[in-house]
Amino acid sequence: MExxxxxxxxxxxxDIMDELREKxxxxxxxxxxxxxxxxxxxxYELADAILKKNLTEIKEELxxxxxxxxxxxxxxxxxxxxxxxxxxxxxxKKLITRHPHVFGDTKVxxxxxxxxxxxxxxxxxxxxxxxxxxxKSLPALIKANRLQEKVHGVGFDWKDRSGVxxxxxxxxxxxxxxxLKLSEKEIKDNRGKEKLEGEIxxxxxxxxxAARLYGIDPENSLERTNRKFIFxxxxxxxxxxxxxxxxxxxxxxxxxRIWEDVKKEEVKR
Numbered sequence: 245m246e247x248x249x250x251x252x253x254x255x256x257x258x259d260i261m262d263e264l265r266e267k268x269x270x271x272x273x274x275x276x277x278x279x280x281x282x283x284x285x286x287x288y289e290l291a292d293a294i295l296k297k298n299l300t301e302i303k304e305e306l307x308x309x310x311x312x313x314x315x316x317x318x319x320x321x322x323x324x325x326x327x328x329x330x331x332x333x334x335x336x337k338k339l340i341t342r343h344p345h346v347f348g349d350t351k352v353x354x355x356x357x358x359x360x361x362x363x364x365x366x367x368x369x370x371x372x373x374x375x376x377x378x379x380k381s382l383p384a385l386i387k388a389n390r391l392q393e394k395v396h397g398v399g400f401d402w403k404d405r406s407g408v409x410x411x412x413x414x415x416x417x418x419x420x421x422x423x424l425k426l427s428e429k430e431i432k433d434n435r436g437k438e439k440l441e442g443e444i445x446x447x448x449x450x451x452x453x454a455a456r457l458y459g460i461d462p463e464n465s466l467e468r469t470n471r472k473f474i475f476x477x478x479x480x481x482x483x484x485x486x487x488x489x490x491x492x493x494x495x496x497x498x499x500x501r502i503w504e505d506v507k508k509e510e511v512k513r
Contacts, residue, residue, distance in 0.1 A: 258328065261314045265322075276319055283312045295467060341365065363397035374398055386463050388452045396456075405457035412454060415447040479506045 264271040286308045293301035317328040342365050344350035345358065352358055363374055371377065374397065378390050395401065402408055422440040430436045455462040480502050484491050491499070 257310065257314055261311075261318050265318055271315075274315065274319075276316065279312060279315060279319075283309070286312060295464065295471075341369070359393075359397040360399070363394065383463075385448075385452065385466065388449050389456055389462055392453050392456050402453075402457060405454075408450065408454045408457055412447065412450045415443065415450050419443045419447055476503065476506050476510070479509075 266272070286305065290302065290305035290309060293305050313331070314328065317326070317331055320326040320330075321328070340347045342362055343358075344361065344365075345352040350361065352361065366377070367374065374394050375391060378387060378394065382390065392401075419440065422443050426436060426440065452462045455465060480499070481491060483502055483506065484494065494502075
């Protein structure tokens with residue numbers, strides 16, 4: 245019964261898409277290019293819902309993403325390049341091929357074996373590099389994490405994860421060394437900082453690596469800190485207003501004192 249209801253619901257969505265494409269001026273106007281930015285936005289909305297652990301929102305955002313997939317399939321069908329059947333057949337074949345431990349005779353012990361098999365299969369199937377397939381337009385933090393996950397899949401990783409902290413300290417020292425070479429005027433005028441930018445990039449890459457090695461998603465971790473900062477700062481603004489003061493007229497010491505008060509109140513909650 246559940247399977248029948250799933251198929252019926254999916255068919256209804258496909259039929260609705262056909263109707264929209266034929267009768268709605270906005271839907272008729274859309275192209276792959278015009279939908280691209282909207283798809284990215286929907287993906288981030290799903291990511292927000294997941295971070296909030298709001299299951300109702302997750303369900304709704306998944307529906308929005310499903311609509312986009314159906315929309316792209318419709319456009320492909322109109323161009324006679326691919327359709328929904330082609331999309332589904334493609335992913336079905338890929339999943340079966342890349343899971344020989346489920347659909348074949350390959351033996352695996354844990355998820356590490358699965359990841360290594362995955363990368364080896366992709367290389368056998370025409371990938372020239374382990375790093376092929378990572379979108380160039382990915383945000384830098386997410387891309388760094390994916391690069392590290394990819395090379396981990398072929399064994400290029402720390403034997404002892406604790407060694408990453410020595411690497412981080414080394415990168416911090418190199419940042420400090422570059423800072424010593426720059427004058428205050430160069431820093432202020434944003435000149436001669438290419439090497440410093442590179443060293444800070446190396447430091448960030450190492451910190452992302454540390455997060456991964458300890459099972460922490462760096463994107464989620466940083467976003468949680470972003471949200472915490474937003475909450476605290478806005479609470480600080482509210483407290484300042486309640487005290488009849490104006491944020492811009494306060495000294496840094498005064499702002500820091502109120503900031504610490506906000507943190508203390510947060511602990512009490």
